[in-house]
Amino acid sequence: MTWRDTIRTATEAVRTHRLRSALTMLGILIGITAVVLTVGLGAGAKAKVQDQINELGTNVLVVSPGSSTTTSGTRGGFGSASTLTRQDATALSSPVTAPDVQTAAPASTTSAALRAGSTNWTTTLTGTTPAWSEVRSRGVSTGRFITADDEANAAPVVVLGPDTVTQLFGGNPNAVGQTVSYNGVSLQVVGVLDSLSSSENASNNDLAVVPLSAYQQRLVGGANRNSVSSIYVKARSSARLSAAYQEANALLLNTHRVTNPRNADFSIATQQSILQAATSVDNTLTVMLAGIAVIALLVGGIGVMNIMLVSVAERTREIGVRKAVGARPGVIRRQFLVEASVLGLAGGVLGLLAGLLGTVVIPLFSDSRVDLSLIAMVGSLAVAIAVGIAFGVYPASRAARLAPIDALRSE
């Protein structure tokens, strides 16, 4: 019997037993769709976090103040102290003390209600130096960024995020040159930041940047006008990120006169460590989802197994007829192998299509992102076909070994 005849026989059998074939394929379909979607959702969530971290800027370290300790001995959370200063940032930018640091930008941040004409909009106000643009890898789409002169003169200028411009000025594209006010202080808009199109994080496109000097002297003030809420440090390359970390750590310990590193009044987070913290949560989620998917595949597989066992039992008589007219045991086995493969493959391909459809449809109804995993697709397809074959061929091969008359006598 040629392969062509075998395939024809198998497809005929699949078409003849429509309901049974449909049920078998449904089991495989559900399993594969579940695997593709759950793994895809997990990968999508991870990639989303990764994107957000990457938007921070590449090769970036973030220095945060340590915790404050009051006279009563109560320890505040990290970041509550005002131990970081703009002098720290200047020292970190020096090629002599920290050769692996390309540049450092101090930043202070607060939530601020800006006003343009009669429009109010609350956004994140950041006071920083011109280096911020380089560290965060953000340019302007129109106008200019904060300059060294602005910083030296505490100039009342502001650079807005693209979403902020939309909120404050509506559709007016000529925001540059307009004025916004904060706490009664007028700020001239000198530039609009370029848009991070891939950003899922609204704060990357909705923000206002002012010179740090203006922030500290004119706008926010506070008890310690010299302190900043964080310092962004950019390493010269990703390979030198760890050297930059060491240098920044040593430098800050030294300037803050801390002898025991365990008492450091600051903390340095790398992109990597932020990423790890964020992705460990997602990894847990992915493992859980994948577990559910594997169970779905298993349940689908058991469905396939049941249907194949029944199918072969029902067709023992057919096997008997085929043997009586001269089908060799190997030919019978091959026929059921191809039949099970056809079912597995058809169900698998339909499952993949349903999974692909899900990746298109799911983001329309939620803010989840689905990233297709080739390994999950190929793996689940292979498992589905293997299940179909194993549970289709095993009983068929038993039936093929029967004496023809025993197969013929079966009802």
Next chain:
Amino acid sequence: MSPEAEAATRLAAVPTAAAEPDDPHAAPPVIELVDVGKVYKTGELEVVALHAVSLRIDENELLAITGPSGSGKSTLMHIIGCLDVPTSGVYRLAGHDVQSLDETVLAGVRNLAIGFVFQQFNLLPYLSAWRNIELPLVYSGIPPDERRARARAALERVGLADRADHRPGELSGGQQQRVAIARAVVTEPALVLADEPTGNLDTNSSADVLRLLAELNGEGRTIVIITHERDIAALARRIVTMRDGEIEAAGEPGARPAGDLTMTEPTP
């Protein structure tokens, strides 16, 4: 050609090639059973279906095996047709000891040397008539064009050329049995075994089926018919009567003259 297929072809070739018209007794026996027994084991229970049965069937015989139900006649036919294997004794088919052949070779023998006609027809319900008939040719590796031509020829021969594309469910019992006969002879086997071929048929259809079997015998094929109907058995050239797993009367190989069967044709 694979060794199995060669073996099968040899078995098929021997009976048709050997006989000289002048001397029919020079032919070696097509079928020779010596003390063949068959015991079915169901758990602890042993059922003896055949005691030591010895039987010789020559080339071109038209033989009826008859006896009451449970006498072992079907078991005997299944062993003769290589659908089942004996538990004791020796069965030689065209001089070959069947027990020494494995299932793969036996499949080839059934394919090329033996044709079966069952009481239940045993057609595949989802294949059309001609597709059922071509099935043995599929398993012997005949190319599609030739298969189609031979299946159509076989259908024509049983008078059902216009029913080629009908499925078994769309045919009457008599028509289904004629399709089954066409399937049995499409590989031109030397031996045709019919197990109660008219058991499920009305009188007219039965006559058609018997006439076809007689024609096949007239072409030189060996025909074995299992029946418990005396009048059908009476038409055969030789009658083997069985009772309780043993042969009661074996008749003489080739004893009766041929030709009686034609008398059963229904008068138009």
